[in-house]
Amino acid sequence: MLCAYNIFQMGDIVAIEKLLNIKGHNRFCPRCSCNIKGVRNITAGTTIYHVPLTLPMKDGEPKKSWDPFNLPLRTHESFAEVTEDMDCSETVTHRKELTKFHGIKGLPALRRVGSLHFGRSTPWDFMHLAFENIGPNLVKLWSGKYKGLGAGSEDYEIEEEVWNEIWAEMAAATHDIPAQFVHVLSNTPGYFTAEAWCFWFIYLAPILLFGQIPRQQVLHPHLPVFRNHKIVNIVDWVQKYEEYYYQYREDHLSACPLTIHGLLHVPDDIRFCGPEWSTWTHWGQCTI
Ligand SMILES: [Zn+2]
Structure with a gap:
């Protein structure tokens, strides 16, 4: 018998969003291998989030930046942990807030495929x-x-x-x-x-x-x-x-x-x- 193990999920950004059941690009916590948070042009009132390493400059304030060598990577367990928190949330509003903050809508589509690591099995195409x-x-x-x-x-x-x-x-x-x-x-x-x-x-x-x-x-x-x-x-x-x-x-x-x-x-x-x-x-x- 030949056994095959699926170890990668490949596709463009949109396909991976569907497979991992996560919020799309242009969102506060976009489809990403890490938990970086997006920023939007508040002055212009736009709703699209972007993900620069360094946040926009503000008068008199030092530049703030994510550490590119130490990004907060998503873990395999984080999907189950966030989903569990969402299931325990007492109000719909709180559940939505959790979804927005973590960018996770639920467990990945292939949640029962044990050979996949949800934090590492989806390389950027x-x-x-x-x-x-x-x-x-x-x-x-x-x-x-x-x-x-x-x-x-x-x-x-x-x-x-x-x-x-x-x-x-x-x-x-x-x-x-x-x-x-x-x-x-x-x-x-x-x-x-x-x-x-x-x-x-x-x-x-x-x-x-x-x-x-x-x-x-x-x-x-x-x-x-x-x-x-x-x-x-x-x-x-x-x-x-x-x-x-x-x-x-x-x-x-x-x-x-x-x-x-x-x-x-x-x-x-x-x-x-x-x-x-x-x-x-x-x-x-x-x-x-
Ligand atoms: Zn990232």
């Missing part, structure tokens, strides 16, 4: 995280088309004429790139697949964007995850990202979606579940 979110969002930031956000005190936006040249150069280079490197690379990013974004960021962006973004030496366009084996650099990258795009401004909180924070969990995911390519949903493209 790197394809959705980096190639379908962080990468395209960076290009939107550099194009001045990200959620109506301006560059603030920085100067990283690239003129449209320059972008047109960049895409034209890319299209010209595509003719000479063997298909083994990338299957499809359309002339405009609007039609990029995750595979195309991956290839673009690793191999083309460093050359096509060279000299276009000030402070490139501290925020190189490709993600450090790919090029630098010291995974501690992920923390460095996220902190520099916040300094550069979010600038600790309440009205720039939208620069810190859950996907930026999710990068901080990649080192633990690698420790607990193996290399990113062994658990991502990049089916059919297992090596880069």
Whole structure:
């Protein structure tokens, strides 16, 4: 008899929310491997929560930040503990408060599968995280088309004429790139697949964007995850990202979606579940 044990749950953010029975992204306690709490733009009255490491600056107050090296990770037991507390709550209001605070709605869907560790068996899917979110969002930031956000005190936006040249150069280079490197690379990013974004960021962006973004030496366009084996650099990258795009401004909180924070969990995911390519949903493209 062949026995199989399910040890991972894989999928994008929304799929994992359903599997773990937890509150969605953009919430006070979002779908995350830790119990970080979101913050929202109170001044503007928005209801969407974002998850920067450092809270927005307030006049005269020192910056407050979560410790990226010691995030309050969710445990396997926490799901049962919170659910038990919810079941014991005497009022509906208290139950709702517990759900909001912990981000847990109940026991996970596969609660009876004993081989799963609910705190560690759901690695962040790197394809959705980096190639379908962080990468395209960076290009939107550099194009001045990200959620109506301006560059603030920085100067990283690239003129449209320059972008047109960049895409034209890319299209010209595509003719000479063997298909083994990338299957499809359309002339405009609007039609990029995750595979195309991956290839673009690793191999083309460093050359096509060279000299276009000030402070490139501290925020190189490709993600450090790919090029630098010291995974501690992920923390460095996220902190520099916040300094550069979010600038600790309440009205720039939208620069810190859950996907930026999710990068901080990649080192633990690698420790607990193996290399990113062994658990991502990049089916059919297992090596880069
Ligand atoms: Zn987290």
